[in-house]
Structure formats: structure tokens, C-alpha cells
Amino acid sequence: MEFRKSLETILNVLKTKDDFRDQIVHWHTIPPKEGELVEMPVDLDQRLKLALENRGISQLYTHQGEAYKLASGGHNFVAVTPTASGKTLCYNLPVIQNILKDENSRALYLFPTKALAQDQKSEINEMIEEMGVQLNSYTYDGDTSPAIRQRVRKAGHIVITNPDMLHSAILPHHTKWVSLFENLKYIVIDELHIYRGIFGSHVANVIRRLKRICEFYGSNPQFICTSATIANPKELAETLTGTNMELISKNGAPASKKHFIFYNPPIVNKPLNIRRSATLEVRRLAGEFLKNKIQTIVFARSRVRVEIILTYLKELIKNELAKKSIRGYRGGYLPKQRREIERGLRDGEILGVVSTNALELGVDIGSLQVCIMTGYPGTIASAWQQAGRAGRRQGEAVIIMVASSSPLDQYIIQNPRYFFEQNPETAIINPDNLVVLVDHLKCAAFELPFREGDTFDGLELEDILQFLAEERVLYYNNETYHWMNDSFPAHNISLRSASQENVIIIDQSDIANVKVIGEMDRFSAMTLLHDEAIYLHQGVQFQVEKLDWEEKKAFVREVDVDYFTDANLAVQLKVLEEDMLKHMEDVDYGYGDVTVQAMATIFKKIKFDTHENIGSGPIHLPEEELHTNSAWMSLHSNTVADLSEKRMEEALVSAAHVLQHVAPLKVMCDPSDLHVIAQIKAVHNNQPTIFLYDRYPGGVGLSKKIYETILDVLNEAIKLIENCPCYAGCPSCIGVESSTESIKKDTHFLLSKLKDEANVVKK
Known part of the structure; x- marks a missing residue:
């Protein structure tokens, strides 16, 4: 009970100490919620039933039961429930059940990040181990060794990957994946709400290519999607997959008690209404929890902000051992470093983490008790995802949103009803964006030629195919359009950004040991990696000595200065x-x-x-x-x-x-x-x-x-x-x-x- 006591003590400090209490604009307590359960499906394989019982699962939450029913009936569906509500079983149950019935059956799992894919692989493999059956589940990403890749292609019942790998490594080489495509029964798309904007528009076209290849091999897979709360999950799922969807939106999972605190930094200049920096207030608040050994996650809006807060917190914690247990986490870190941080959070070695929205998704990072957001994350859905990182496994959770002086933050902080009662936002994608569409038509033509009259999942193509033939990208012969280039097009198309090339960041502090420490998209590099910029990485400061724009390389050297840079x-x-x-x-x-x-x-x-x-x-x-x-x-x-x-x-x-x-x-x-x-x-x-x-x-x-x-x-x-x-x-x-x-x-x-x-x- 030591943890409860110290958490309650700090909550009491926030309520009673003047310099905290006066800044709390709104304190919203969400009471705990009981779960709603249904009996296990009668047709569930006994081995699967036993494995679930060994993990303490003898009944299903209502949304899991409904998902199993829809999947068994051959329906495509999207399940929309909050973080930590057991969405994984919505797809794992029907998929494993199907493979146990027919060992040739295959499933493809798509996760937006490698971290999520690794996390899900561990969970599904534990279940398979408990059943003691020959069922192969593998991740297939950039970190998969060549020796294992062949095994995945030939014998993977469940292939767990991300859209980028599907786009650049699986679809272009579909002839090596015949057993997957011929027997593909389920396509699972997790964290659906992430597929919005340019990324979602790209992924919708990757799905069009995937369906085209499945049709070529004679399979017609079902789609199972899961999502955090957004205003239009059914519409988004249907646009992304090009299929009709059923919607599951009633959540049957229990939830722990949550304190949601809206915190506005003090005004330092009254006539001008200028407030103290949100970053400095976050340092103060996070410091209170970390000093009391309460596991805390701090979210910041940008990479630079993550590194600034990390620097502050390490200075605040005097104990050397404690300093090592506070880490940063963001895009641009190398995979090995990110896996190590995720593991440290799960086993409690890491006490605090400062992250961009990279940790917003459902990676299992254990039982964090406190989540502090530096400013409003930009969408209500994103804010609830970040809040869901705290209190996943036990007791009370505390979520503090610290407002910056930005108009959006001030609007949210002063209108708590808007935040708690407003429908989450609409996720928008445009798969027919011409730039995106033409890129993926090139990829699709490389994978399988187009015949006259063919559509791209229902989309008329004749004009675009003729244009590509005139541009000598495709070769037209005998009513068929063939790819006619040496290289394969997917290699040059990034799903994540409008710019095709990333800038590589090279650390040359030690001339004998020059190494790549990260990467950044071109648009961001203009303002974050210009000559003389201060680039922060894991709380260490680097100065950009030279940005080679032609070669897309930034050369940096470690420095120790008391400032950071900001560009116009x-x-x-x-x-x-x-x-x-x-x-x-x-x-x-x-x-x-x-x-x-x-x-x-x-x-x-x-x-x-x-x-x-x-x-x-x-x-x-x-x-x-x-x-x-x-x-x-x-x-x-x-x-x-x-x-x-x-x-x-x-x-x-x-x-x-x-x-x-x-x-x-x-x-x-x-x-x-x-x-x-x-x-x-x-x-x-x-x-x-x-x-x-x-x-x-x-x-x-x-x-x-x-x-x-x-x-x-x-x-x-x-x-x-x-x-x-x-x-x-x-x-x-x-x-x-x-x-x-x-x-x-x-x-x-x-x-x-x-x-x-x-x-x-x-x-």
C-alpha cells in the first residue's frame, strides 16, 4: 500500500499547497467502472479456452464477445473502445480459432509502429505456448534477420508487420509469399485512428494493392479493425479498406479511478496575460512524483521539447541512480534503444519517461501511475490515448494537462466541458490524392500488370495508366500496361511524409567512432538541423556543424551550452x-x-x-x-x-x-x-x-x-x-x-x- 499512500499524499499537496492549488482550473474525477461480461463462445476450441483460463480469463467482455460473433459470421468490423480495454482479444480469438480449425489458414496483422508489433508478438506467443500447439507467429520488419525471413514467408500462420514493410518488402515480392496470399483469411488493422492525413491516404492505397494481390491468388480476406475513440470510425475503416464495415462501440471493460487535472501556469505579467512556461511547470510537477518514486510519463509536443524537459528532470533529481532511471523516447532514436526503454518501463527499472506521441499507442509499458501532458496534444482522441497510459493495471491514476500560452491550450483549459463532452474529431483521409495515387499505381503495376478496363479497387484508371505509358513509366502492349523500369518503385516512396528523403544525423564528436544517431524528415530538418542549430538527443546537446542538403546528411558534435535554438x-x-x-x-x-x-x-x-x-x-x-x-x-x-x-x-x-x-x-x-x-x-x-x-x-x-x-x-x-x-x-x-x-x-x-x-x- 506504500504506493497508494505516497500518491494520495501528493494529490493532497496539489489540493492544499497554494502555488499548486491556485493553478488548478478543473479537477475531474472519473469513477471506477465495473466490467460487463458474457460467457465464452460454445464453439471455442478447448485448447484455446484452457489457455485463456490459465491466464484468469473465464468470460469475455461484451465487446470481445460481439467481435467473435461478427468474425465467425464472416463480417468485416471495427471495434472502438478506450485504451486498455482488451481490444487484442477482439482479433486474437477469431484468428487463433480459425487456424486451430484449419492449419493452412493465415492472418496478417498490421500495426502502425514496430514497437506495437513486437509487443503484440510477445502476447500472442505466450498464448500459443500455453496451448502447446504448432502455430507460428512471427514479426516481419526491418529488424528481422534474413534467416528468419524465409521461415516467416513459408510457415508463418500469423505475420505481424507494419504498413511500411507491407508496402516496400512484402507486396513487391509477393511471389515469395504464395502460401500467405493463397490462404489469407484475416487482415487485422490495429490503432485505426492513426491512419489519417497523408499516412492514412498512403495506407489506403497499400490496402488496395494488397486486395489486388489477394484476388490474384484467389483469397478474399476479412478485415478486423480496432481504434481509439474518433467521431467517424466506421467511415474511416470503410474508406481505408474499401469494404463495408460493422461497428462495435459499446465498451464492456472495467476502468480504474482517474483524476484528470487541468493546470494553468501562473500569470507572470498581468496586463499582457503572459504565463509562466508550461515546460517549467511540468518540471516542477513531474519532479514531485519522481522524487517520491512514482512511475510517471511526461508527454511533450515536439522532439526539442522532449529533450529540454529530460535535461531539466535529470538536473532536478540529484541521485545518480535515479538520473539513469529517467529516459527520453521519441522518433529518431534507433530501434535497439527504444526496445530497451520499453522493457525498462515494464519491469520498473525506469521510473520516468519523457516522450513525444510515439508512446501514445498501446505498447504495454506496465503500470504507470501518472501521466503529465505538456500542453494539449492537438486532438481530443490523442489526449485520451495519452491519458490511457496511466492506470492500466492497478488502482488510481493521475492525469495532468499543463497548458501553454497558446490559444488552443487556453481554449481547452478554460472550456473543460468542451473537452469532456465534445465528440472526438473526424479523421480525414483522401486515398484519391493524385500524388499519392500515382505513386501507388506505379507500385501496383510493378507487382502485377494492369489490363485495359481494370480498376484499382473500383477506381477508374484509364487516364492515369495512359499518362504513365506516355511518360514511359509503363509499357503498353497487347491491351496490358507493364512496369518498364529497372528499380522497383516502392523503395523511393515513404508512407510517413510528403517528402521522400530523410536527413541522416551523424555524430562526429569522436572522430575514431563516427556514428549515425538518428534521422529526420526534410521539412523538419530545415528548421531543426540547419548549420549552428542545437540538436538534442537523449538529453545530450549536439551542435550542427554542417548540413549537407544535397546529400541529406547533418554532421553534429556534442557540446555543453545553456541555450536551445528556434527557427523562422x-x-x-x-x-x-x-x-x-x-x-x-x-x-x-x-x-x-x-x-x-x-x-x-x-x-x-x-x-x-x-x-x-x-x-x-x-x-x-x-x-x-x-x-x-x-x-x-x-x-x-x-x-x-x-x-x-x-x-x-x-x-x-x-x-x-x-x-x-x-x-x-x-x-x-x-x-x-x-x-x-x-x-x-x-x-x-x-x-x-x-x-x-x-x-x-x-x-x-x-x-x-x-x-x-x-x-x-x-x-x-x-x-x-x-x-x-x-x-x-x-x-x-x-x-x-x-x-x-x-x-x-x-x-x-x-x-x-x-x-x-x-x-x-x-x-
Whole structure:
């Protein structure tokens, strides 16, 4: 009971100590919930039944029972229940049952990350061991040795992989996987909500290719999907898989008691409503739990923030042994390091971990008691996923969301009802994005030739195939389109980003032992790996000595400095084509194709602790061009005639800032997926305009959704400004510190004008 006592003691400190208590905006306690159970299916194989009983499972939760019933009846389905509700059995039961009945039967499991795949393999293998049957379950990823690969291809009943491996290593070499494709009965897609935006659009096309190959080998597999809570799970599952789906949404699992605390850092400048840094408050809160040996996970929004918090926490914990038990976890770390951290969390060796959303997914990392979020994660679904990392196995759990000064964080923290009662966001994908689609048609043609009249899972292709033949990518002969290149196309197509090449990070601190320590996508590298940038890795500081942009290599050396760096990106935008336009009395609302030119310009050096600017420097990198979709709103000159040009510009930039933070609430995307910029005179119409564009080539439907729901977005933006307690405008609403009342008033005026006209459109 020692753990309960110390957790309760700290909760008491938060409630009673002035400097904590005064910052708690909302304390929401979710009571424990009893589970709802059903009897085991009567047709379940006795060996499987016994293995479950040995693990203490004699009945199923209602959602698991329903999943087994649907799978047995040949239905495709998606199960949507919270973290730690036993979703794994929704697919493991029908799959194992089927293989026990027919040993030739095969299943393919897709997980978005390698960590999840490894985790699931351990769980399923434990069950197989307990049954004592000859059932082979293997992971197939980049870490699988060549010797094992052959065994997986020939004898794997359950092949556990990720979309990237399916795309680049399995489908292009399907002739080596005949026994899998001929006998494929189930395709399991876990963590469905992750497949949104550009990644989801890519994966939907990988699934189209997979179905095409299954058809070639004469199989017609069933789809089983599981997801965290989103607003449109059925629609997303159907778009992703191209099949009709049944929905399971009633959760029968029990849940532990959870304390959800909304924490707003203290105001350090009242007139300007500037708050203390969220990072520094997280250090203070996490320190309280870690000093008392309470296992804690801290989530941060960016790689840089993870490393800053990690540095702070290690300084705070004086004991050397304890310092080693606090680790960072994020993309860019090498696989061996990540597995080691996951293991350390499970067996309790690691006391605290600071992570990006890489640990948000269902990897079993043991029984963490506390989850602290540095700022709102960007979506309600993501926040609940992170919260679900605490209290998975025992007793009470504490979740603390520490707000930053950003408008989105302040909106969420001051509207707890929105967070607890609002439907989670809609996940959007666009499998027919031309850039993505053409890439995957090349891959599909390499795998199997297209005949005239063939469709791509129902999509007409004739025009695209003719175009590819004219471009000499495909060879047309005897009513058939063949791939005609030496290399295979999947190798050059990344599912994770719009940019095809990653920048490799090379540590040359020790010339005798130069090594690769990580990698980063090209767009991020412009602002995080430029010359002189401070790159943080596991709390160690490295300075970028040279970024070789042509070769995509960043050379870094270990340093010890008391600052980090932050870079500016200059953006130019031009409208290429207006697809939709509503011309109103005072405002134009448009949607169409745009071209965006982005250039990293200068970087600032920011001191740890005080976060003051202590220097800056130029960035010399070429411009990057992006062709995408955008929604926009243009104000007619007569509408803003009363404002001077300076006031007009300040208000327009502030309105864009508010919209940048509010718009991602409406479409389930990371704020970095949807960019907002203001132009005082837009190139295409000479009017003051705000653009909201997808940060991906060809767009994935985010800005289109914004165009369709613009009234809701503007309503939320106005509410955010009205609810901010500052007098003249501050970083928590309009994004700048203002000494005159006019900027906040003018921003409110512009947004209200835009909203009034949008209201007319809706009616």
C-alpha cells in the first residue's frame, strides 16, 4: 500500500499547497467502472479456452464477445473502445480459432509502429505456448534477420508487420509469399485512428494493392479493425479498406479511478496575460512524483521539447541512480534503444519517461501511475490515448494537462466541458490524392500488370495508366500496361511524409567512432538541423556543424551550452485554380489549388530556464516548393475601410494566429498538418486574405473540411478571444503582446465580419 499512500499524499499537496492549488482550473474525477461480461463462445476450441483460463480469463467482455460473433459470421468490423480495454482479444480469438480449425489458414496483422508489433508478438506467443500447439507467429520488419525471413514467408500462420514493410518488402515480392496470399483469411488493422492525413491516404492505397494481390491468388480476406475513440470510425475503416464495415462501440471493460487535472501556469505579467512556461511547470510537477518514486510519463509536443524537459528532470533529481532511471523516447532514436526503454518501463527499472506521441499507442509499458501532458496534444482522441497510459493495471491514476500560452491550450483549459463532452474529431483521409495515387499505381503495376478496363479497387484508371505509358513509366502492349523500369518503385516512396528523403544525423564528436544517431524528415530538418542549430538527443546537446542538403546528411558534435535554438520559416503562397468560390457582399470564401514556397530564414538562440532571446543568425538553405489545396477568406476593401493599413495588417495576422490554433480542433490533425497564413494583398485578388492550407503535396482533404465547416471554426475563434481575460491582446489569444486595445478589438471585428457572412452562406 506504500504506493497508494505516497500518491494520495501528493494529490493532497496539489489540493492544499497554494502555488499548486491556485493553478488548478478543473479537477475531474472519473469513477471506477465495473466490467460487463458474457460467457465464452460454445464453439471455442478447448485448447484455446484452457489457455485463456490459465491466464484468469473465464468470460469475455461484451465487446470481445460481439467481435467473435461478427468474425465467425464472416463480417468485416471495427471495434472502438478506450485504451486498455482488451481490444487484442477482439482479433486474437477469431484468428487463433480459425487456424486451430484449419492449419493452412493465415492472418496478417498490421500495426502502425514496430514497437506495437513486437509487443503484440510477445502476447500472442505466450498464448500459443500455453496451448502447446504448432502455430507460428512471427514479426516481419526491418529488424528481422534474413534467416528468419524465409521461415516467416513459408510457415508463418500469423505475420505481424507494419504498413511500411507491407508496402516496400512484402507486396513487391509477393511471389515469395504464395502460401500467405493463397490462404489469407484475416487482415487485422490495429490503432485505426492513426491512419489519417497523408499516412492514412498512403495506407489506403497499400490496402488496395494488397486486395489486388489477394484476388490474384484467389483469397478474399476479412478485415478486423480496432481504434481509439474518433467521431467517424466506421467511415474511416470503410474508406481505408474499401469494404463495408460493422461497428462495435459499446465498451464492456472495467476502468480504474482517474483524476484528470487541468493546470494553468501562473500569470507572470498581468496586463499582457503572459504565463509562466508550461515546460517549467511540468518540471516542477513531474519532479514531485519522481522524487517520491512514482512511475510517471511526461508527454511533450515536439522532439526539442522532449529533450529540454529530460535535461531539466535529470538536473532536478540529484541521485545518480535515479538520473539513469529517467529516459527520453521519441522518433529518431534507433530501434535497439527504444526496445530497451520499453522493457525498462515494464519491469520498473525506469521510473520516468519523457516522450513525444510515439508512446501514445498501446505498447504495454506496465503500470504507470501518472501521466503529465505538456500542453494539449492537438486532438481530443490523442489526449485520451495519452491519458490511457496511466492506470492500466492497478488502482488510481493521475492525469495532468499543463497548458501553454497558446490559444488552443487556453481554449481547452478554460472550456473543460468542451473537452469532456465534445465528440472526438473526424479523421480525414483522401486515398484519391493524385500524388499519392500515382505513386501507388506505379507500385501496383510493378507487382502485377494492369489490363485495359481494370480498376484499382473500383477506381477508374484509364487516364492515369495512359499518362504513365506516355511518360514511359509503363509499357503498353497487347491491351496490358507493364512496369518498364529497372528499380522497383516502392523503395523511393515513404508512407510517413510528403517528402521522400530523410536527413541522416551523424555524430562526429569522436572522430575514431563516427556514428549515425538518428534521422529526420526534410521539412523538419530545415528548421531543426540547419548549420549552428542545437540538436538534442537523449538529453545530450549536439551542435550542427554542417548540413549537407544535397546529400541529406547533418554532421553534429556534442557540446555543453545553456541555450536551445528556434527557427523562422518564411512562406509565400499563390492561388493556381479556384475550385469553389462563394462571392458575398463583404467576403469571398474560396477553395482550390495553391503553390506554397517555404524558406527557413533566421534562427534564435533561447536561454534555458528564462527562455530569453540571447542571439540569432541567418539560415542558408534553398527554397522548398509545395503544390497543395487551400481554403481562404478574403475581405472586400470597403469592409475594412475604417482601419489604417497598419491596424489592418496587425488584425489580419492575429486572426490567422487564432485560426491556426482553432482549426485543428475541427479536423482531426496535428496543428503542423494545417498551416495558416495571412496576406494583406493576396496575389490572385488584391484583397486582405487568410489562407488555411494542407501541408502535403496535393492535399489530403483537411482544408476542404475547413471550407465546409468554416462557420464552426470562426465561432470557436471568436469565443477564444472573448473568453481571454487579457485587456488588449496577449500570446494566449491573438499571439502577440499588445499595449493598445485596438489589436484585440480589430481582430474580433474581422472574425465577426467573416462569421456574419458565413452565417448567410449557411442559411
